[in-house]
Each structure stands twice: as structure tokens, then as C-alpha cells.
Amino acid sequence: MVGKREEEDMAIIVSGRGMALVILVLSYILFYIFMYLGRKGREIPVRTLPPMAAIPEGIGRAAEMGRPVMFTPGIAGDLNDPTQGPQVLAAISILGYIARECARTGVKLDVFMPIPTALPLTEETLRTAYMAEGKPEEFSPDMIHFIAGQSPYLTAVLGYFQRERPATNFLIGGFYYESVVMGEGGNTIGAFQIGGTANTHQMPFLVATCDYVLLAEELYAAGASISKDPDILGCLRGEDIMKFILIALMIIGFILGFARNPALINVLRW
């Protein structure tokens, strides 16, 4: 009979992470299956995200008013931060779309990037976007303003609001307290604002100060709304199924909890 100590010595999975691995693998299998089906032509309906539909409207407003558009991804974390990094990457994905719209309509775009590791990626994204629209000469690295440190960054953005009075602000990414200050600062100059974050503690501020907001997974799925890309749509369908599985687990856990049965808890702690 194998003792507990020997069992631990033979283990290859870190204790307590087994079920997380199962959920991860299951999610990836589902994502892959639906991505494959999407590429094969299976229709995956997805609702249009109002904030993404409002991006051309915001840029059109800036074109009519002859004022610039401002984009910033917040300063909550670096690219190698496990929770904030993906938000910044998703924000840069959306920036690519915004930059193409700005290039198409000839609107000046100002990007406030406080994250040094994301600077080269931002520059590359803007350059590619302007090239894709056939206007590489309109791209300039001066469009990207690097400000290190939360307070200096915030002060610089507020000063920019007062001097340049942008018609539209995009506050999309990982935010800390700068979200409410910039959101309100933008409101005082009458800017049209689109926000987005997956940081739960900042969502209420963006909801209160912005005209449209991308909340939680919408930030990562924004691309699907624009392009109906089968890869993103497939992932969305996979996410939906995983959510149903989690809801089922919650209901089972709720019932077992009433019966004082720890079976599910033990399985989840594996």
C-alpha cells in the first residue's frame, strides 16, 4: 500500500492545481473545436458590442470638430504582469483598429503610453495601421507620449485635455485610480468617451464617466465584434460553454453544501 508521503513524492502535478489544469485543458479543447468549426463555416452568432460600434462615431465626431482623439491603456501593470498585461495587449489590439480609423479619416491620434515595455509594440501597431491604410507618411513616433509614474502620467493627461481639448477619449486597458480622474477630466471638456477594463475595482468609475464601456471579457472579445473573425467567435462560444459548466458546478456545490457533503470541494482542491 502506498503511503501518503510516497504518494506526494510520486506526484507530478503541484498540489491544489490539478483541477485548474483540467479546466484549462477542457477550455482549450473547446476553444479549438469551435475555432475549427468557425473556420469550416459554421455560423456563430455574436451580438454587436455597442462600444466597438461607437468607435467610428467617436472618430467621426473628432473629424467634424477638427480636434484630436486620445487613447490611453492605464498604468495598472506592466506587460509581464499576469492580470494587467493581457488587458494592455487587448487594449493595443483595439488601438490598432482606432489607428486605422483615424488614418482613414485623417484625424490626429495621441497615445499616452505609461508602460515602457509596451512602447515598441505600440509604435509597431500604429506604424502597421497607418501603412495598412496607405498613409505611412502620416505616422510619427511623436504620436506616442511616454510618461513614467502614475501621478506624472495623470497630470500630463489632464494638462493635455485642457490644452488640446480632444473630441474623443479612449480609456481602454488596465486602470487604477487614474480611471476616475481621467474620466471626469474628459467629461469637463465635453469629450465623447469610450472606456474598457477587466479590473473590477475600476469598472464603476468607467461606467459613471464614459459614454460606452467594454466590461471584463468584452475587452478581450472586442475584435470579434469588428471583424466576425472565426477564431475569436469560436473562442467566445467555448467560453460560453465553460460558463455553463461553471454554473452547473455552482448549483451542485450549493446543493452539496446544504447536505454538508465535501465531495465537490475535495475534487476542486485536488
Added chain:
Amino acid sequence: MAEVLRREVVYLITAIVTILMFIEFFFIGTWNVAEELRTWATIIANISIALGAVRLLAEHAKNVQRRRAGVWPFSIWLWIIFLVTLLSGLAGYVIKQDAMTNPLYNWLFTWPYTSLGQTLYAITGFYIFSAAYRAFRARNIDAALLLIAGCFVILTNAPIGGVIWSGIPVIGRWFLDYGQVPGMRCFLIVAAFGMLAYGFRALLGRERGFYGEVAGE
């Protein structure tokens, strides 16, 4: 061709690093490789800070060169402060191998920088009030419910709430501990799945939005 190749190399590196990080997180005995990669990431991040500083100085040098109205005197000020901070930190490092030993460097950080930062942070309170005013206008049933819950939470946190009626803190605490927690956790779980899917697409090289490509076009 070179551009395409360069991108593919980026996606390949992303995939390899992601797989290594997954293995390290879930499986025993793979710590060293992932730890080494994290050290590299820290080094690269620090190099990028230097690149950011160079970009910042270049931008402000252009402001001065072009005499940009209303901005260029501040750009000179930024250059001065940057040089003073850099040189005082380096002087401390050269003399005692520790930048923090230089009193000028310490003074710049402790008094002007920290005080100004704290001041700005304190101003946030006023912005929150003004944002709350906007959010709390009872335009529809949802906003009215938000207004009621918000009033209870504000009065719970303000000492006067308990004086007005002892039930206010109880109700406010309920909103804080039970009313909002399920909603926030729901957002957390949903955001986590969004992040998983995003990571999966990045792993397969199918998330290319951050290269200026609109997916599917």
C-alpha cells in the same frame, strides 16, 4: 517577407514562453527554466524603462527646439529635473554603491515627488464625488436602485449614518458584503475566461490585433 518572418518569430517565442510558464505552474520540478525566463523578462523590462526615458527626453527636446507654445518652458524644467535626479542618484551610487545615500536624491524623492503624488491622489476624492453625482441621477429604475444602494453605503462609511438610524450601517454592510460580491465575482470569472481565450489565441498566433491588423480582414 522579412516583416512576415519577424512576426512569425514573435509568435513562436510567445508560444514557447507560454508553454514553459504553463508547465512550471502546474508541474513539479520545472521551476528553474521558468525562473530564468522571468529574470530575462525583468532585465528586458528595465532596458525598456531606459528606452522610455530616452523617448521622453527626445520629445521634450523637440518641444524646446520648436518653441511649442505654452509647453517649452516646462520641457526645459523636465530636462533640468531629470538631469539633477539622475546625476544625484549616480553620485550616491559611485560614492557608496547606493543611490539612496545621496541626500539630494532622497530629498527630491521624499519631499517634492511623494508630496505632489499624494496631493494628486487626494484630489481623486473630488473627482469621485463628481462622478458619483453623474451616476446617481435617478434617470431610470436601474439608476434609482444604484442611488439607493449608494446612499446606504456612503452613510455606512460616514459616522453620521449610524447616528441617524442604527439600521443604516447594517444595510450598507449587507450591500458591501453580499450585494456587490456576487456581481464582482461574476465579472472576475468572466474576465478570467476572456483572458484564457485571448492567451490561447496568442499561443496559436491567431491574435494579431496588437500588430495593427484587424482580425479577419
